[in-house]
Amino acid sequence: MTDNKLRVAIVGSTGYGGVELIRLLQAHPYIEIASVISSSSSGVPISDGFPHLTNIVAKNLDGVDPAEIAQAADLVFTATPSGVSAKLVPELLAAGLKVIDLSGDFRLKDGAAYEQWYKHPAPSSELLEKAVYGLCEVFGEDVKGVDFISNPGCYPTATLLGLIPAISAGWIDPASLIIDAKSGVSGAGRGTSLMTHFAEINENFKAYKVNKHQHIPEIEQVLSQVSGEPVTVTFTTHLVPMTRGIMSTMYAALKGSYTEEDFIELYREYYKDRRFVRVRDNGVWPATKEVSGSNYCDIGFAVDARTNRLTVISVIDNVVKGAAGQAIQNLNLMMGWEESLGLTFTPVYP
């Protein structure tokens, strides 16, 4: 700590998650960004590659050296591609740093499942056990005072916040879940690929990784924990020609006669002390633009008495609530600070 500020380092500062952490942390009263780290371009000002940070962040990029990071900082955000954190985080923890990992490397408790879905060697079972899954509105108490948090995935954040109150109450059948999710292109990261090439995605709308997405086991792990029985889901992801935003539309069979008003009351009660979840009035369904640039997750409902099915619609900004914003919310909870510190941005509209 210097001047009563926690010194943080960001590995992966040149990616979308890292650069969003830099943006959001400018508004945090208790944080000093001590080091912005890149594995490929250290020694140059970060504003060279990101001119929007000119006169805001006067720092050169540092290299990835756990001993040097431990000299400079108290806590590290790792916003790195899958497989990188699995190797780097053990060294950062051993150097005495607190860690919040934004990747999927430590979210699954079962190493074999990680290897099956992510196709990388799993971290040690001790570290998978140690990592606390930071879905703040549900497991916020669990992250208080810990030194290693695994930040949830973007699709799981929108999906789990939309399903957990109804599953916990036993109002929907966990065996009936179908999840239809759409993401903006920033969800794929800053690297170029044919999938996200302008001509491939502009005026286009594509499904991808159908039944093979790495967020399936993460969603199933948490829903199984919450419901107390093994849950499997049908989960289809789509890429939409927009920059930010996720909409997760979820369908479930009702286990009783419930109305939209019942669900609104249930969810408002469940999230009553959680300012970042906003439950819409009856008939008002959320849109991605209504949360863009903010840490909100907005949720709306429709009940179909004809089919006895519930539809839940949940939206987030994938880079904020789905990544950097929730990571800062976790930092606040970990440190015992007010959970919304530095995060009270109004969504950017239009």
Ligand SMILES: NC(=O)C1=CN([C@@H]2O[C@H](COP(=O)(O)OP(=O)(O)OC[C@H]3O[C@@H](n4cnc5c(N)ncnc54)[C@H](OP(=O)(O)O)[C@@H]3O)[C@@H](O)[C@H]2O)C=CC1
């Ligand atoms: N984008 C999103 O909406 C979300 C992303 N995530 C997850 O967060 C993580 C970061 O995502 P995102 O920012 O989008 O990804 P990006 O691809 O935009 O950025 C990743 C960054 O990691 C750095 N990096 C690459 N290899 C290494 C390495 N070996 N050691 C250290 N740093 C490395 C790269 O920077 P450099 O080459 O300069 O080192 C790169 O800029 C990923 O695991 C992603 O799955 C999670 C939720 C949402």
Ligand SMILES: CC(=O)N[C@@H](CCC(=O)OP(=O)(O)O)C(=O)O
């Ligand atoms: C649009 C898009 O491509 N999104 C990415 C989300 C990646 C991500 O966040 O991956 P982890 O959470 O597993 O690290 C995807 O679907 O793979």
